[in-house]
Amino acid sequence: MAITPGGSLNSVPAPIQQALSSNYFDFTSTAGEGWAQQYLPDLMEKEAEVFGPRTISGFLSQVGAEESMSADQVVWSEQGRLHLSYTGNVSSASAGAALYTGGSATVAQFTITANIDANATYTAESHGIRVNDTIILSNVNGVYKCIVSVVAADVIDVEPYDGSVIALLTTANATTVLVYGSEYGKGDSYRAAAGGSTATNTRGANEPSFKSFTNKPIIIKDYYEVSGSDTARIGWVEVASEDGQSGYLWYLKAEADTRARFNDYLEMAMLEGELGVAGSTEIDGADIISGTSAGNAVGTEGLFAAVESRGNVTTGITGVNAATDLAEFDAILAEFDSQGAIEENMMFLNRGTSLAIDDMLASMNSYGAGGTSYGVFNNSEDMALNLGFSGFRRGSYDFYKSDFRYLNDKATRGGINAASAANAIRGIIIPAGTSTVYDQMLGKNLKRPFLHVRYRASQTDDRRMKTWVTGSVGAATSALDAMQIHMLSERCLITQGANNFMMLK
DSSP states (O other): OOOOOOTTOOOOOSOOSSOOTTSSOOTTOOSSSGGGSSSOOOOOOBOOOTTSSOOOTTHHHHHEEEEEEOSSOEEEEEEOOSSOEEEEEEEESSOSOOSSTTOOOOOEEEEEEEESSTTSOOOTTOOOOOTTEEEEEEETTEEEEEEEEEEETTEEEEEETTOOOOOOBOSTTOEEEEEEEEOOOTTOOOOSSTTOOOSSOTTOOOOOOEEEEEEOOEEEEEEEEEEHHHHTOOOSSBEEOTTSOEESOHHHHHHHHHHHHHHHHHHHHHHHOOBOOTTTTEETTEESSTTOOTTOOOBOOOHHHHHHHHSEEEOOOOSSOHHHHHHHHHHHHHHHHHTTOOSEEEEEEOHHHHHHHHHHHHHTOTTOTTSOOTTTTSOOTTSOOOOOOSEEEETTEEEEEEEOHHHHOTTTHHHHHHHOGGGOOOEEEEEOSEEEEEETTTTEEEEEESEEEEEEBOSSOBOSSEEEEEESSSSOOSSOSEEEEEEEEEEEEEEOOGGGOEEEO
16 A cells, blocks of 8 residues: 655755745735735634654653763773683694593694674683683584683683594684683692693683773754844744744744754764764865864764664564564564673664564464454453553563654654665664763763763853854844854763664664
């Protein structure tokens, strides 16, 4: 079924700066309207609000917080994984000597090439495996429980407890090793190699690992200007705005719309922001942004960019088949299990994905085949059937579902998604609660929401949301025969624990 919009559909997405026949009434026309006709038209003074609430801001206020900062950069660190687990390849099926004198165990060599977590950077010899560690080695050939006999840089010798032969498998990162303990003989000391007597293990003590991240604020500006004459000109249309202003002065409407749009920019910039590549600030040798040195990257990392680079992305839950959607959802749960396993999550979705999840959940109800389901949905036969879900539990996870207006509105991401369906962002899953991070500016651990906005502020200037008026209208500040209302903010979004986020594309 196709939907055909009307030919005169009011879908103009943005204001224009000139007067056209389409945006004002001509009272001097002789074409059948205006003062040239003998009958006074019945004017409906109230401006019709045909788009409902037009602003999309409010998402970050639901899932995050705001906090001041006084630097040009925010630096934070996140915990590394607690347990030692690596990937690599079986580089040799038989090498080295048996750990115990007279032993006949088969020895294999394993080359470590990466951390088990793809988001954690692995550098040469940065693993924590030591001699006498007991490990589980797993690949397509089997699962082997072994003891480590030799550690030489990124190559370790392992001996299976049951004497199994570990087959050669040189495929990159196809073998996983997990340290699950250690075993020493009576009176045994830490040793550097098989049969050695050195009391110091060559790998040394293991130190906790962490990952450091940074983001930088951007300055967002806008302004509205109206001439002194227009501030004193009465209009015939009664206007109303999102912030509650109303009256017959059109500039009140225009200023309120500019302010509402700027508030949306504050949120949209935190969602869509991108860090520029070094050198990308120059066009024809000139800096796009004044005050930035040539070659320096600009921009800021928004939510979508952070999740795509450090989080998880799924292309499932399409609404094509409820059963396969459930399987995709279970795959999401499995990924969350491998990450932080945060039990409460919030889902912000576009309309199509929200309905797909409703269909998926409804298909799980055996009483829904006939189109009704009394009791389960808290319905009765005398009331409208509720086919929507606001939350559900699957496994040990609770999900709270909400529509995300930004992904639906044709004038915002909804229009972008429609133009490129293959790259559309259909929703995002955000963990609830707080994370514990080390703040290098304050020098201590703090608990903060996974998402929070940092804005520049000091005792002199608070740049969270600055507004000031210039010109000669009202309190005169210059010779300009106009009123200019300026708005400015300097902020960035901190996305902590992005490995616990899931983007639906």
